[in-house]
Amino acid sequence: MTKLELVCPAGTPAALRAAVDAGADTVYLGFRDATNARNFPGLNFSRKELAAGLDYAHTHGSKVLLAVNTFPKAGEPLPWHQAIDDAAHLGVDAVIxxxxxxxDYAARKHPDLRRHLSVQAAASSAAAVNFYAREFGIKRVVLPRVLTVPEIAQLTAQIDVETEVFVFGGLCVMTEGRCSLSAYATGQSPNSCGVCSPASHVRYLERGSVLSSKLGAFTIDEFADGEPAGYPTLCKGRFQALERTSYLFEEPASLNIAAMLPELAAAGVSALKIEGRQRSKAYVAQVVRSFRSAVDALDDGSGADLSALQALSEGGRSTSGGFRKAWQ
Amino acid sequence: MKMTRTELTLGPVLYNWSPERWRDYYFEIADEAPVDNVCVGEVVCSKRAPFFEPVLADVLERLEGAGKRIIHAAPILIMDARDTALARALTSGGCLYVEANDLAEVADLKGRPFAVGPFVNAYNEGTVAYLARQGATRICLPAELPIESIDRIAKSSTIPVEVQVFGRIPLAISARCYHARAHGLHKSGCQYVCGLDEDGMVVRTVDGVPFLTLNGTQTQSYTCLNLTHQLARLQAIGISAFRLNPQAVDMVAVSQLFRDVTDNKITPEEAMAGLTELWTESPFSNGFLMGQEGVKYIHAAE
Structure with a gap:
């Protein structure tokens, strides 16, 4: 079994250096525009910053992946094509x-540029993965967070490309790349604009002792006096159905499947992905260090201390999400 | 410019209607609805599919007898063996005209004529051109696309382009069943509670504002898409078919209104008045087409 590759987020040049220093095998990042799915203000890389980041990562033996994983607007493919062209010219290790x-464009224009399939493509079956591999020479697929570990094992047995799975951080509960919930409430499509539940549409309102968090016109959650108020990510809010108020879609918890690394390795997974390009460099350093030691411990058969990760989860709460059948 | 007649398509029934209701609905459509294309098939949850098996042959025969073009709609999300089997039953054999809603299905259908459904992410002309090269002969675009994108795609497309113009808007699909979860159940022991809500289960915000609708593993809008006032513009930019998503109302009457307004037999105002009488569950919306919040209804500046 080959050692699991640790793929880490870099929202800024400082986070890239922090991830590399903490032991990331690979960092992933995006340009500062709508061509990638973390198009947040103050985040991401200019061409010049990417060149410097590539230099730093390669000097330290790490790889760099460029996410160009939103869906180009009809009639305006240029920014997306430019991102692919620049990735090739700057020498990134792969595009996502x-x-x-x-x-199709990347495969024809830059056949030697390694291509990974983003989670946003939602390739959840062997037939879909093999299609992308055959048609566009995809070398690795980032799996949607809808598959259980046994389903991943079945999938890897039927495909010839590497698989990468999310192991820590934010958790989409809807199939990625196939969700218009945020666009319905805000008019900003995650698939086109690269941002879900955008900060520009978030408001907090105080009514007496109750604080409500709103996304567009809709209240996503309410917090009683003293209750810690979370960010109104649409699918992590409290809603009413059948006369009951609950976290109808999912609790505001983070994905953490550090304890499942042996199962993932046995299922044939090649790489582990940490979510969080919007996170601070201190957070990135801490999570990467923990996973570095967990992967190394798995490799040499010793035990790893994963307790530090719990504190880094959203509200201190974590879930194994769709990787366990019971979640469904 | 000579305009060809705009087709009407009935999308697949997205809800878990009883097999009797499902059959009667299709019989009525076959006998009375002025539509050209009818999508048949369970696309949301493969667990539901076996219930429709016993009445499927009768439905297909009736539709065929009525001269409707049958489009076999394939599942949106393929995760396990059951989903794969449901998709393969349609895509293998090569005799059915299938609407792919996932790339796995496109892969299986490649090289022969097929339709592309609204759940395939076709956001631009490059993707549509690629799908046409694989054998796609028609495409229904994703519901969240603004008219500017639809315009660009329609202008360059070599195959007929369709857009949804009526019905609750499918917004998301998941491995988790929210209908079951709302009832305190898991998907594996769901007791098919999604069957209790023929137009989906309404979700409200904590302060009581209706917001979304649950339909098993699918989440839909609370509002009902209604592009009656945009039909002429869509025709003008080259859209060749309008899709109506079935709701638990008189869909024959809904189809007739869209047929008449599309043929200029009635005005958009008249069609709107008729639809307002037929659909009383929730407000209408058209925001996605106007490049705004999907929930909104934007009154066109005259």
């Missing part, structure tokens, strides 16, 4: 793509 048209 979701759109079929863009995959």
């Amino acid at each position: 793509i979701a759109d079929i048209g863009l995959a």
Whole structure:
């Protein structure tokens, strides 16, 4: 069994250095525009910053992946094509793509540029993965967070490309790349604009002792006096159905499947992905260090201390999400 | 410019209606609805599919007899063996005209004529051109696309382009069943509670504002898409078919209104008045088409 590759987020040049220093095998990042799915203000890389980041990572033996994983706007493919061209010219180790048209462009224009399939492409079956591999020479697929570990094992047995799975951080409960919930409430499509539940549409309102968090016109959650108020990510809010108020879709918890690394390795997974390009460099350093030691411990058969990760989860709460059947 | 007649398509029934209701609905559509294309098939949850098996042959025969073009709609999300089997039953054999809603299905259908459904992420002309090269002969675009994108795609597309113009808007699909979860159940022991809500289960915000609708593993809008006032514009930019998503109302009457307004037999105002009488569950919306919040209804500036 080959050692699991640790793929880590870099929202800024400082986070890239922190991730590399903490032992990331690979960092992933995006340009500062709508071409990637973490298009947040103050985040991401200019061309010049990417060149410097590539230099730093390669000097320290780490790889760099560029996410170009939103869906190009009709009639305006240029920013996306430019991102792919620049990735090739700057020498990134792979691009992460979701759109079929863009995959087609990359495969024809830059056949030697390694291509990974983004989670946003939602390739959840062997037939879909093999299609992308055959048609566009995809070398690795980032799996949607809808598959259980046994399903992942079955999938890896039927495909010839590497698989990468999310192990820590934010958790989409809907199939990634196939969700218009945020666009319905805000008019900003995550698939096109690269941002879900955008901060520009978030408001906090105080009514007496109750604090409500709103996304667009809709209240996503309410917090009693003293209750810690979370960010109104649409699918992590409290809603009413059948006369009951509950976290109808999912609790505001983070994904953490550090304890399942042996199962993932046995299922044939090649790489572990940590979510969080919007996170601070201190957070990134801490999570990467913990996973570095967990992967090394798995490799040499010793035990790893994973307790530090719990404190880094959203509200201190974590879930194994769709990786366990019971979640469904 | 000579305009060809705009087709009407009935999308697949997205809800878990009883097999009798499901059959009667299709019989009525076959006998009375002025639509050209009818999608048949369980696309949301493969657990539901066996219930429709016993009445499927009768439904297909009736539709065929009525001269409707049958489009076999394939599942949106393929995760396990059951989903794969449901998709393969349609895509293998090569004799059915299938609407792919996942790339796994596109892969299986490649090289022969097929339709592309609204759940395939076709956001731009490059992707549509690629799908057409694989054999796609028609495509229904994703519901969240603004008219500017639809315009660009329609202009360059070599295959007929369709858009949804009526019905609750499918917004998301998941491995988790929210209908079951709302009832305190898991998907594996769901007791098919999604069957209790023929137009989906309404979700409200904590302060009581209706917001979304649950339909098993699918989440839909609370509002009902209604592009009656945008039909002429869509026709003008080259859209060749309008899709109506079935709700638990008189869909024959809904189809007739869309047929008449599309044929300029009635005005959009008249069609709107008729639809307002037929659909009383929730407000209408058209925000996605206007590049705004999908929930909104934007009154076109005259």
